[in-house]
Amino acid sequence: MPRIAFITGANRGLGRATALALARNGLRIVVASRGDASDVVHQIVDAGGDAIAIRLDVANLTSIEAARVAALASIAQKWNATTIDVLVNNAGVGLFAPLGDISAEHFDTTFAVNVRGPLFVTQAFLPHLSEEACIVNVSSSLSRHVSPATSVYAASKKALEALTRSLALELGPRGIRVNSIAPGPTATDFNGGAMRDSDAMREALSGQTALGRVGEADEIADAILALVSPGLRWATGERLEVSGGALL
Numbered sequence: 001m002p003r004i005a006f007i008t009g010a011n012r013g014l015g016r017a018t019a020l021a022l023a024r025n026g027l028r029i030v031v032a033s034r035g036d037a038s039d040v041v042h043q044i045v046d047a048g049g050d051a052i053a054i055r056l057d058v059a060n061l062t063s064i065e066a067a068r069v070a071a072l073a074s075i076a077q078k079w080n081a082t083t084i085d086v087l088v089n090n091a092g093v094g095l096f097a098p099l100g101d102i103s104a105e106h107f108d109t110t111f112a113v114n115v116r117g118p119l120f121v122t123q124a125f126l127p128h129l130s131e132e133a134c135i136v137n138v139s140s141s142l143s144r145h146v147s148p149a150t151s152v153y154a155a156s157k158k159a160l161e162a163l164t165r166s167l168a169l170e171l172g173p174r175g176i177r178v179n180s181i182a183p184g185p186t187a188t189d190f191n192g193g194a195m196r197d198s199d200a201m202r203e204a205l206s207g208q209t210a211l212g213r214v215g216e217a218d219e220i221a222d223a224i225l226a227l228v229s230p231g232l233r234w235a236t237g238e239r240l241e242v243s244g245g246a247l248l
């Protein structure tokens with residue numbers, strides 16, 4: 001039976017690219033997003049894959065519970081399945097400000113989406129993860145190197161990596177692998193689309209990478225595919241940086 005992947009923030013950017021990549025490789029996809037993501041489902045189905053859409057705001061515990069109920073009902077009805085095999089905690093926000101401009105709201109929103117969200121989404125689906133399921137938490141290369149005005153975001157991603165390692169240990173006895181992926185600058189809507197749309201930003205960031213450019217969404221998606229593939233079945237608690245060699 002094809003594996004089922006549940007991907008948060010799958011309506012655009014890295015989440016969408018991951019949904020498409022995993023679908024191309026035979027996984028059934030639960031596209032979880034705050035807004036309508038029927039276009040992603042159509043794109044997958046048009047390409048010969050299989051997907052359903054679920055509404056989910058990862059910062060809201062009521063929404064997480066509703067998404068759990070809706071996802072389980074849908075996968076039972078559509079695929080006669082009861083478990084999720086791959087969980088990609090991708091949804092995230094990048095709010096950047098120097099110390100003097102950081103508000104409590106900036107901090108709370110960042111941690112609610114980037115840390116609390118993945119934790120409680122994982123908790124919600126824990127009883128419904130198959131044996132040998134894979135969880136991938138989307139971190140950032142900014143958890144390793146520093147950049148101006150990114151303190152809260154970097155701290156949230158470092159916290160996510162700490163969760164990843166703890167949960168890898170905790171869930172190991174069930175055969176569940178938990179890893180994080182740390183993309184470098186990638187051309188999406190992130191940070192106002194700067195890595196995609198600003199020549200000055202692209203040039204500056206490209207100069208910091210060994211491969212001399214910023215990343216594309218499908219390059220991160222393919223790395224997530226690799227993490228949930230049998231070739232990496234012995235890897236858990238790991239952080240895989242995919243950044244073209246940023247600031248080595």
Ligand SMILES: NC(=O)c1ccc[n+]([C@@H]2O[C@H](COP(=O)([O-])OP(=O)(O)OC[C@H]3O[C@@H](n4cnc5c(N)ncnc54)[C@H](OP(=O)(O)O)[C@@H]3O)[C@@H](O)[C@H]2O)c1
Binds near residue numbers: 035
């Ligand atoms: N692009 C980069 O350079 C880069 C580098 C390192 C790490 N990352 C990480 O990669 C992940 C995806 O980023 P991206 O580049 O694809 O950025 P993006 O294009 O801005 O997409 C962000 C995604 O997160 C979703 N999201 C935000 N808050 C949410 C919430 N409360 N509940 C559910 N979904 C929520 C957004 O949904 P809406 O459409 O509803 O807003 C959107 O789907 C993030 O975790 C980000 O931190 C990105």
